[in-house]
Amino acid sequence: MSSGPDTERRKIVAFPSKLPQRTIRDPRIDVFRGLALIMIVIDHIPGNPYERFTLRAFGFSDAAEAFFLMSGIAAGIAYSGGFLKLRQGAGTIGAAVLPLWRRAWTLYLVQLFLTICVLGMYAWAADTFLRSEFRIQHNLGLIYSETGSALTGLATLSYQIGYVNILPVYIVLLLFAPIALWGAMRAPFVTLALSGALWLAGGWNRWNIPNDPGGGGWFFSPFAWQAIFVLGLVIGVRHRAGRRLVPISRPLLWTAITFLVLVLAWRNIPALGIYLNHKMAQLGAMGVPFNVVSHNKTYLAAPRFLHMLALAYVVSCLPWITRACASRGAAAFRLLGRQGLVVFAGGTILAMASQILMDVEPDVAWLGLVLPVAAVAMLFVIAGLKDGWTIFRARKAPPEEERESSVAVSK
Secondary structure (H helix, E strand, O other), X not given: OOOOHHHXXXXXXXXXXXXXXXXXXXXXXXXXXXXXXXXXXXXXXXXXXXXXXXXXXXXXXXXXXXXXXXXXXXXXXXXXXXXXXXXXXOOXXXXXXXXXXXXXXXXXXXXXXXXXXXHHHHHHHHHHOOOXXXXXXXXXXXXXXXXXXXXXXXXXXXXXXXXXXXXXXXXXXXXXXXXXXXXXXHOHHHHHHHHHHHHHHHHHOOOOOEOOOOOOEOOOOHHHHHHHHHHHHHHHHHHHOOOOOOOOOHHHHHHHHHHHHHHHHHHHOHHHHHHHHHHHHHHHHOOOOOOOOOOOOOXXXXXXXXXXXXXXXXXXXXXXHHHHHHOHHHHHHHHHHXXXXXXXXXXXXXXXXXXXXXXHOOOOHHHHHHHHHHHHHHHHHHHHHHHOOHHHOOOOOOOHHHOOOEOOOOO
């Protein structure tokens, strides 16, 4: 049978044959990525009063879920172009895949850098303040007790220290992202179904990558966290094409808002929280998978996942949020999001330095007030220096590989 126009249209039903011209960055992605980076720093300085205002104080999810979702969206926007060219016969597999793998390599180097920095900081603190316990905090002790295995694990990402353990799973996800991107363009809903099945099976069976040395598994199981990243990829691919994954629906919007209000009450009304958690435990005793009826973070339990999905849907449906994110007042937060990797790395070092100071002087109350504010202020400085302070002048369009959130804002 000959191939007619209808056949050709069916071949490219999941993704248009031509990408729309990208003229500006979607401000929401940069702003919310910037806010997530701020919350990560605040949450990584335990004992400060600002923790009560971060996302995890208002629901089950926290900045980690936001980080992975927006990273997936950004990757879907940035890297789907190469796969579209490949599909049209105008590109090569290398041109489509290598940008993702180069990004993974960059993140790998950053992970090594941050781990070595934190090891050095805590070793210095142990000697300077005569506090030997600094050498064993955050899983640091293995570098001294099992040096050979720890150094090997450092290179293979199987040895991770506390608060420096989010990039390894992101690296793994980027390595496998070409498969997910191809699926997102050809059959997005099949891709999401397969990702969801892997999330369910992975959590139910506790699939994870083992730590060595130390035992146990990664703090973020790639088998579970791929689900929110792949969802972001699909959203990003469709967003770049000017299409929503889930249409705006008033009933669905109010359902999401109702769920967010329920979670807020669940989280902050002790009696209600105890009752609902008990009911979930009863469901678990009846055989419902543990990652459906728990709040486990390692396996991205359903309450955390659903909370982030509801929040993302509500945010995506409200046009005033897009206008606010594009306003002059949000420019500093867009700056943070635009320079996400360097801000994340700088924030990690600042947060760990703050932890050391607060551990050394536990009775100095003002440290908990000042250090988080100083750390966040430094994030803006770091982002400004990396960006060349283009926040104050017209900015050139970034090259293809760095347009992690460049897209015409859909109406």
